[in-house]
Amino acid sequence: MIIMALDHTRDLIHVDSVTLNPTDLATTSPWIFFTRLITHLCAPTFVFLSGVSVWLSLKTHDVSNTKRLLWTRGLWLILMELTVVTFGIWFDIHFGVLLFGVIAAIGFGFIILSWLIKLPRKFHLILGLAIIILHNLLPVVFAGQNSILITILNPLFGPAVFPVSATTTFVMGYSPIPWLGIMLTGFGIGYLFEKPIEIRKKIFLQIGMISLVLFLLGRYINFYGDPAPWSSQKDSLFTLLSFLNVTKYPPSLLFCLLTLGTMFMLLWIVEGINNRITNVLIVYGKVPLFYFLVHWYIIHPVMFLIIFAQGYGVKDLVFGFNFGRPKGPSGLELGGVYLVWIFVVVSMYPLCLWYGKYKANHPDKRWLKYL
Numbered sequence: 001m002i003i004m005a006l007d008h009t010r011d012l013i014h015v016d017s018v019t020l021n022p023t024d025l026a027t028t029s030p031w032i033f034f035t036r037l038i039t040h041l042c043a044p045t046f047v048f049l050s051g052v053s054v055w056l057s058l059k060t061h062d063v064s065n066t067k068r069l070l071w072t073r074g075l076w077l078i079l080m081e082l083t084v085v086t087f088g089i090w091f092d093i094h095f096g097v098l099l100f101g102v103i104a105a106i107g108f109g110f111i112i113l114s115w116l117i118k119l120p121r122k123f124h125l126i127l128g129l130a131i132i133i134l135h136n137l138l139p140v141v142f143a144g145q146n147s148i149l150i151t152i153l154n155p156l157f158g159p160a161v162f163p164v165s166a167t168t169t170f171v172m173g174y175s176p177i178p179w180l181g182i183m184l185t186g187f188g189i190g191y192l193f194e195k196p197i198e199i200r201k202k203i204f205l206q207i208g209m210i211s212l213v214l215f216l217l218g219r220y221i222n223f224y225g226d227p228a229p230w231s232s233q234k235d236s237l238f239t240l241l242s243f244l245n246v247t248k249y250p251p252s253l254l255f256c257l258l259t260l261g262t263m264f265m266l267l268w269i270v271e272g273i274n275n276r277i278t279n280v281l282i283v284y285g286k287v288p289l290f291y292f293l294v295h296w297y298i299i300h301p302v303m304f305l306i307i308f309a310q311g312y313g314v315k316d317l318v319f320g321f322n323f324g325r326p327k328g329p330s331g332l333e334l335g336g337v338y339l340v341w342i343f344v345v346v347s348m349y350p351l352c353l354w355y356g357k358y359k360a361n362h363p364d365k366r367w368l369k370y371l
């Protein structure tokens with residue numbers, strides 16, 4: 001969650017964010033590339049651990065209650081994405097851009113999981129892994145075909161843009177089926193999180209190492225697992241960037257091996273640690289959706305303050321895909337982005353601390369389960 005705020009701060013405030021793709025090796029710099037690369041860890045971790053959390057919830061709730069909570073919370077998350085989150089991202093009162101993002105993808109996953117939850121755990125694991133491993137075949141299998149069925153299914157498997165009206169565009173940013181595969185896999189191995197800590201750490205280390213080795217082998221072979229093969233660049237550093245430049249939209253097999261392998265290595269490292277740092281991090285971790293919603297409403301006003309301080313006025317703001325940024329040069333260099341990111345994360349701490357205590361002190365309030 002802390003790393004995620006860095007990416008969103010860069011999106012809104014970096015001087016070149018509106019025009020520069022941070023992973024385009026023809027125009028990016030190593031610092032900008034790695035600032036983006038590290039945040040790749042966030043979404044797959046959120047989605048995977050959402051699946052794990054559903055498994056763990058079955059230990060305290062019966063299947064019927066869990067099923068009902070999943071589909072109602074799933075619908076709620078999609079609604080929140082298309083309203084509160086969308087406005088937080090774009091700050092456009094006309095809602096010129098409707099984004100199906102990570103929150104909606106988790107909501108979709110919850111709804112599908114509610115239908116499948118009574119099936120055996122191994123079914124979820126096999127289906128989840130099959131989606132992760134095989135969905136990169138679809139563009140090859142259906143290349144050149146233009147049937148109505150393929151037109152309907154494409155947005156479920158890959159990014160898509162649809163004009164809703166003359167002034168509104170719907171963007172399928174997080175294609176739901178590939179992300180569903182990550183959630184189902186998390187649910188399918190959720191039982192590992194119930195094992196004693198030493199056994200758990202050993203398993204996490206093994207899974208993490210195997211995943212990263214498979215990533216290195218698969219990426220080196222350069223044959224399958226990502227639609228963007230790596231290639232030799234102008235120097236060894238940019239060749240490394242090309243090697244690491246895996247596809248997030250939709251999450252490719254190699255993207256999943258790299259990010260989820262790293263996640264398991266981090267879980268192996270932090271399991272059992274209890275100190276001042278982890279006590280601070282847990283404050284954020286207890287209220288993930290609250291953090292996600294509110295942090296946009298800190299970053300965006302800060303962006304406007306920076307723009308106004310640079311001499312622009314309200315009449316200069318351009319909304320839609322521009323986040324409200326003016327057409328002229330605006331924003332901060334990367335160092336300034338990092339300073340604003342630290343400010344945002346620190347500002348969120350007392351808010352998360354208050355809300356976490358509020359949730360803990362009001363277990364009777366059912367609506368808190370949805371926020």
